Amino acid sequence: MTITSATMRAGIIRLAAAMERDFDMLNSVDGALGDGDLGVTMKRGSATVLQGADDLPEDLGMALLACAQAFTKSSGSSYGTLMATGLMAMAKTLRGETSVEPSQVSSLVALARDAMMARGKAELGGKTVLDSLDAVVQATKGLNAPDEIADAAATSVQTAMDVMRDKPATIGRARIFAEKSIGMDDPGMVAMKQIIIALADLEA
Numbered sequence: 024m025t026i027t028s029a030t031m032r033a034g035i036i037r038l039a040a041a042m043e044r045d046f047d048m049l050n051s052v053d054g055a056l057g058d059g060d061l062g063v064t065m066k067r068g069s070a071t072v073l074q075g076a077d078d079l080p081e082d083l084g085m086a087l088l089a090c091a092q093a094f095t096k097s098s099g100s101s102y103g104t105l106m107a108t109g110l111m112a113m114a115k116t117l118r119g120e121t122s123v124e125p126s127q128v129s130s131l132v133a134l135a136r137d138a139m140m141a142r143g144k145a146e147l148g149g150k151t152v153l154d155s156l157d158a159v160v161q162a163t164k165g166l167n168a169p170d171e172i173a174d175a176a177a178t179s180v181q182t183a184m185d186v187m188r189d190k191p192a193t194i195g196r197a198r199i200f201a202e203k204s205i206g207m208d209d210p211g212m213v214a215m216k217q218i219i220i221a222l223a224d225l226e227a
Contacts, residue, residue, distance in 0.1 A: 024125065024169050025122040025123060025124055025125070026083070026122065026123040026124075026125065026128075027081070027083070027121065027122050027123075028079050028080065028081050028082075028083060028086050028121070031076075031079060031083070031086055031087075031090075032076045032077070032079060033224075034221070034222045034224075035069070035072055035073055035076045035090070036073065036076065037221045037222065037224060038069045038072075038073075038218060038221045038222060039069040039070055039072070039073040040221070041069075041217055041218075041220070041221035042062075042065040042066045042068075042069040042070075042217070042221075043066055043069075043070075045062065045065070045217050046062040046063075046065075046066045047062060048062070048213075049061045049062035049065055049210065049213065049214055049217070050062035050063065052208065052210045052213050053210040055207060055210075056192065056204055056207060056209070056210055057210055058100075060100065061100075061102060061210050061211075061214055063098075064098045064100045064102050064103045065102075065214055065218075067097040067098055068093070068094040068097045068098050068103055068106065070097070071093040071094065071096060071097035072090045072093045072094060074093070075089055075090075075093055081121045082118065082119060082120070082121060083114075083117040083120050083121060083122070083123060084114045084115065084116070084117040084118030084119060084120060085114070085118065086114075087110050087111070087113050087114035087117060088110075088111060088114040088118075090110050091106075091107040091108075091110035091111045091114060092107075094106050094107045094110065095107045101143075102152075102211055102214070104142070105139045105142060105143055105152065108135075108138050108139050108142045109134075109135030109136070109138055109139045109156075110135070111138070112134045112135050112137070112138035112139075113131050113134055113135055116131070116134060117131075124167075125166070125167060125168070125169045125172050126165075126166065126167045128159075128163050128166075128172050128176075129159075129160050129161075129163040129164040129165075129166070132156055132159050132160050132163070133160045135156060136153060136156040136157055136160060139152070139153060139156070140153055149192070149193045150187040150190050150191070150192045150193065150204070150209045150212070151192075151209055151211055151212065152209070152211035152212055152214070152215045154183050154186075154187055154212065155179075155180045155183050155184070155211075155212045155215040155216065155219075156215065157183075158179035158180055158182060158183035159175075159176045159179050159180060159219065161179070162175040162176060162178065162179035163175050163176055163179075172223075173223035173224065173225060174223075174225075176219050176223055177216075177219055177220050177223050177225050180212070180215055180216040180219050181216060183212065184208055184209075184212050184213070184216060187208075187209060187212065188206060188207070188208055189205055189206060190205065191204050191205050192204040192209060
């Protein structure tokens, strides 16, 4: 099964529902290490993207660009900006394409990861959403079957959280908590886990 604009629309619907459901949880997790508004960012962002879902063009690059612009419009938060940056990186390489093979998921997520890394001036291993994305890149590399890719992506983001949980945050607002962040999940990683599960159409 190839990825098309119709596939994207279905994923957007699931994502908006998941972010509505997880609103309080994400705010709570973020409140422990940040501003406490991650749920607001994700709910507003996904809802704004959903508003334009029916009008997404068949061109996947243009469709992703529209999603990025909607996210930027809805939120000025750092996480929202990073999300838009990742979407725009994928949009650039997919401009003119109307379908994508599942086997391209790993390379596309790698593009998003690298763009977000450059924008945030961050590196892997800092206990951030970048570590979640890198885990997805590595876990889905070489896979072709949609179900296998979905399962591998969902498993990898959970594993990344488990690995990073007992490390101190070194990047972003959470870094001010230093050693106190040990034993706590990074809010951005939690959000990405929920995003991946929704897009993969798995049970949270």
